[in-house]
Amino acid sequence: MVDIRSDASAAIPPAEVEDVELYHPRSWWTKYVFSQDAKIIAIQYSMTAIAIGMVALVLSWLMRLQLGFPGTFDFIDADHYYQFITMHGMIMVIYLLTALFLGGFGNYLIPLMVGARDMVFPYANMLSYWLYLLAVLVLAAGFFAPGGPTGAGWTLYPPQAILSGTPGGKDWGILLMLSSLILFIIGFTMGGLNYVVTVLQGRARGMTLMRMPLTIWGIFTATIMALLAFPALFVAAVMMLFDRLLGTSFFMPAIVEMGEQLKQGGGSPILFQHLFWFFGHPEVYIVALPAFGIVSDLISTHARKNIFGYRMMVWAIVIIGALSFIVWAHHMYVSGMNPKFGFFFATTTLIIAVPTAIKVYNWVLTLWRGDIHLSLPMLFALAFIVTFVNGGLTGLFLGNVVVDVPLSDTMFVVAHFHMVMGVAPIMVIFGAIYHWYPKVTGRMLNEAMGQIHFWVTFLGAYLIFFPMHYLGLLGIPRRYHDLGEAAFVPESAHTLNAFISVMALTVGAAQILFLFNLVWSLKKGREAGGNPWRATTLEWQTPQTPPAHGNWGKELPVVYRWAYDYSVPGAAEDFIPQNQPGLGGPTREAAS
Amino acid sequence: MAVVLILVIVAVGSVVFHLFSPWWWTPIASNWNYIDNTIIITFWITGFVFVAVVLFVAYCVLRFRHRPGNRAAYEPENKKLEVWLASVTSIGVAAMLAPGLFVWHQFVTVPPGTTEVEVVGQQWLWSFRLPGADGKLGTSDTRAIGDGNALGVNPNDTNGLDDLIIEGGELHLLVGKPVKMLLRSVDVLHDFYVPEFRAKMDMIPGMETYFWFTPTRTGTFEVLCAELCGTGHPQMRGTVVVDNEADYQTWLQEQQTFTQLLAARQEQTTIASSTSSSK
Amino acid sequence: MSVMLLFLAAIAAIIIWWMAQQRLTSRPWLEVGRLGQPGGGERSQIPPAKIGLYVFLGVVGALFSLFISAYLMRVGTPDWWSTPIPRLLWLNTAMLIVSSAAMQWAKTEAERGRDDTMRTALLAALATAILFLTGQVFAWRELTEAGYVLADNPANSFFYVITGMHGLHILGGLVALGRTTVKAWSAPASRSLRLSVDLCAVYWHFMLAVWLILFALFAGWANDFADLCRQLLT
């Protein structure tokens, strides 16, 4: 091993490790409810996100029941169906995935993985969670409000979103949705400042940027993107609230609604779409980048091999993050915007494919000549690779402007984005939960239940969404409550729809088993010990498991190496923790 | 090795499904087989990558799965391999993008000698307007919509007086004649979509959008709305009939002009008011 | 979206500049051992709160850039009649400039350890900022009374929404500044107080800059720029 800087740094006087003034909970309430400890906040975020995510899951069953067996379930009429897809889509994307990756995993892992005691602004961190909870409650209130939740589709396109032809358009639905989003964004900003500044300023000694695990890189970059992208949604939401409540015409052109001339006029629906997708596209990567980062660590740890091409992986994350701000209009190829934009946005979109592909190559090359343990996190990581590659490749269809023309707004799109930003990141979430649950609770999740959960979820989800592409190719539009009679649709397509619905219910059932496992293993799971996966990163090196308040005992860890020292030649073990100076074991002297 | 087997089944099964599934695009009825060809190219390239990656993963799992005493190789990076892979990827991406942009250029460039047809969307109905004898469409304005003028044709524009108006009825097109669809909406977003034509475009209140195509075979086709427009979205259907010359002319003769419509409306209202006043 | 893209380009430049110092091309697997100071010598010595504020200002900047982008996409449509600029706005602008200057003064005094003048300066900043906000409300009233109401015209709508958003940010800043001022008057200046004053000053300068840009926009000085953007984008 080349130890280039150790001599030089020996001369540097030990810098004073400034201990952050740690907040100390005084009562049960401030310890478990109004806690400022990032780990508790992380658990609160995760449980809330999973709870509201279950609502979205149930909604997806109802939608699939309607699509698979149209006319069988009377209570799912068109209004309800549109309310279901809207709430399902919005919850899944924002209140589940964004909140879980950044608020959940971000809060838990950032301080631990960079070797800090806590986030830098614990109070704002706590507020962030409570605002998120409030946002969730306001959103869920839509179900009980007069007129029900909004049915405008998760894109909330005006003018339709605020007119009476859409459920919730002239009632409470859209107001609650927009208010909830505004609350979420304010709350997220508070949390996001924490994640960014903690990575910048809270790192332990020796934790250079290039020694950070890719999980942190992913979450860090995604947070910066979210901080810059969410304001676009904020602006759009504020302006739409004005249009709806105060009669302004930001987005409202001259309209004859059900035979009546509206007062408003001159506004531009396309303006909203630009704002929405300026947020919406980065949002895809806000979900994807943490998943990229986490899965890199899962693969590396469970294949006992350093992540292949670490530097490339870091650069790719940063480049993808930057590029994703100049591709937004690929969601608007057939929106009626100036068609010349198509050339530019198709080109930028397909350019993004290159760094993304490099990431995929590096994941599979990490497996090459590894020592692959087929543990549950590894299985989910493999499932991620399969589904992400599948979904990413269909993205090349939709990004290539002219190919998008026949496919946009069909079930092909639904299949594509579910595969790439639904199934794939969820695979990572499951893998990550199986991976870090032992650290959070001290116990392993049950393996048998986990195996069933894995196989049903992976294969089931693939069987739901892979054939669905072909329904889109056939020409079946998305957001159709009931396809009804259509000459170009063969009878067999209805059979396929029924099959997809059955698979959706099966996959849903497997999630209940997973939730049961989460609870069951709390008490009955096998004791895990501090580092059951024999991993290198700092969170596995805490003195206690689960980590105590303040994470580290008296002294903060000092970092001596990067996060991927697996199977280093000459080392005693097949992993060397980041805070271990030498190679460890008897060979230590010989090698250094 | 269940994992390996299943990965192989996923890769091979997807290809088999692709080749043998009965669900494929509808027989094309427009000149946009260029688009179909681009999709085929994309399917080949992406399909190859998908199968290659999944099979590679399967092989790795088979070959390098943990056995007691195994130790992974130590290889932080391999510049040459990475550069090589990045280059091949870039070439593949370019191979898809180039034809795509080329066809897109055709898609947005309307050839000269194209006839214009206007489609107007409203919740949840399609209406159409064809230029009259003068071959020109009159201007229109959502604010002009009112009694007898459901499409908001500008009554002061002489070009518009002879326009043919089809409210909620069928649209007929002439086979082999390029047509530019001018798209307009009076309330919310809609999207004029005929699967057999491959083309589609959103319709936006307050502005006019377009696409063009040449119908290549006669027949009756279903119009779907492809942009969520409220509760009635899936019911918003219409019909396009592609005719040969003779049928088209017959149909054209049966349509009413804007002036005729206004006159008919006037008559109705006078009858209505006279009956009500005589009561 | 042109203004937003310009803003992002600026942010990207900052990020690139910062990343350039982070040895992103190093090969971490070869560098075992201690690296420099905490954070490997790459952690800056700026207090976290200040970094946090800068990041937050990035978010606020994005917010206003997006509002301005939306404004520029809508400006000049046929139904657009510019809203006149009430005379009062000039006075308000002056107030905000004074407020910002007073903050700067407070900051310098705090650094020099002259607590008394710092307190006066803080009070001055607080008072002028409150005057600014009150002035804004009066300007609104003046406009509404002259018949330029919110929903009549997109120019009015944008004017009210954007100035309102700016006002809310000043209001939020006032809460922080108010707390700092109270602290300054109740105890001798500490390190944390000096930091608070510093942070308030940064925020104040930033909000002043935002205001000047908005003012230029509403006064129509930005129209040439708007035309340019439109030519580029349509």
Ligand code: HEM
């Ligand atoms: C097994 C799990 C899931 C099933 C069965 C499912 C099913 C569905 C169905 C049937 C639709 C409506 C399609 C249509 O009529 O247009 C839909 C829409 C959607 N889903 Fe899922 N979904 C699942 C998971 C997810 C996940 C994890 C995400 C997170 C990204 C997600 C995001 C969305 C979005 C964004 C929409 C679009 C809503 C809209 O059109 O406005 N779904 N899903």
Ligand SMILES: [Cu+2]
């Ligand atoms: Cu996108």
Ligand SMILES: [Cu+2]
């Ligand atoms: Cu529709």
